[in-house]
Amino acid sequence: xxxxxxxxxxxxxxQPTELxxxxxSCSRIPTFVPLVETPEMVGWMGPGRHIMTYNIRAKRxxxxxxxxxxxxxxxxxxAEGSADKMRxxxxxxEPRVKKLLALIPxxxxxxxxxxxxxxxxxxxxxxxxxxxxxxxxxxPYRAQGSAMAVEDAAVLGNLxxxxxxxxQIAPLLRAYESIRYDRATAxxxxxxxxxxxxxxxxxxx
Numbered sequence: 012x013x014x015x016x017x018x019x020x021x022x023x024x025x026q027p028t029e030l031x032x033x034x035x036s037c038s039r040i041p042t043f044v045p046l047v048e049t050p051e052m053v054g055w056m057g058p059g060r061h062i063m064t065y066n067i068r069a070k071r072x073x074x075x076x077x078x079x080x081x082x083x084x085x086x087x088x089x090a091e092g093s094a095d096k097m098r099x100x101x102x103x104x105e106p107r108v109k110k111l112l113a114l115i116p117x118x119x120x121x122x123x124x125x126x127x128x129x130x131x132x133x134x135x136x137x138x139x140x141x142x143x144x145x146x147x148x149x150x151p152y153r154a155q156g157s158a159m160a161v162e163d164a165a166v167l168g169n170l171x172x173x174x175x176x177x178x179q180i181a182p183l184l185r186a187y188e189s190i191r192y193d194r195a196t197a198x199x200x201x202x203x204x205x206x207x208x209x210x211x212x213x214x215x216x
Contacts, residue, residue, distance in 0.1 A: 043107070047073055055108055058212045060100065062108060075111060077101070078151075078209075084120045092118035125150055125203065128196045132188050137181030140188065142167065147195040152205035155198050166190050 046053055052065045060079040067074045079100055084090060098112045125148070132146040133139070140146075143160030170183045 056209045059210050061209045086122045090120045092120040094118050133184050140184045149199045149202045153202045159195050
């Protein structure tokens with residue numbers, strides 16, 4: 012596995028409604044109301060990094076996820092980052108981004124890890140199979156990791172609903188891998204491709 016990027020996950024301490032209604036000191040900074048009132052994901056993309064934002068917990072919190080180059084961070088779900096460095100990394104971005112980041116007192120860093128596709132998901136005796144991230148972990152640039160695990164489970168459930176003898180376990184697991192392998196592997200590849208697309212350098216103006 013190799014580290015390819017880092018995610019910083021940030022949640023302003025205030026509720027989205029408070030965030031959206033705060034007066035702005037600069038009339039050129041757009042209001043936050045469309046961001047917090049519309050139930051959709053909003054993203055910004057730029058050279059080497061991007062931002063995704065969305066409401067969570069019935070609009071009580073507004074979540075920001077920032078992907079940016081790894082600078083040697085540790086592999087952890089709870090490692091604290093630097094809010095000041097985060098703001099410096101996005102200092103040239105549009106006014107709404109800078110205003111949002113100014114509200115964030117602390118950050119968490121998640122190290123993104125990538126792995127080449129496995130040659131098989133089934134052990135040698137044919138009685139054990141992997142599913143989900145254990146066999147096809149993928150970068151978050153298509154937001155398909157959980158969906159692929161659900162599809163794996165659905166296929167396994169369908170196949171094993173037909174089980175009538177322990178002797179069928181190995182062939183059913185091979186059928187599961189045959190059905191799911193190409194799709195999951197292609198989704199891994201397209202997630203890697205999106206990382207490149209999302210982070211393209213600026214072109215000529």
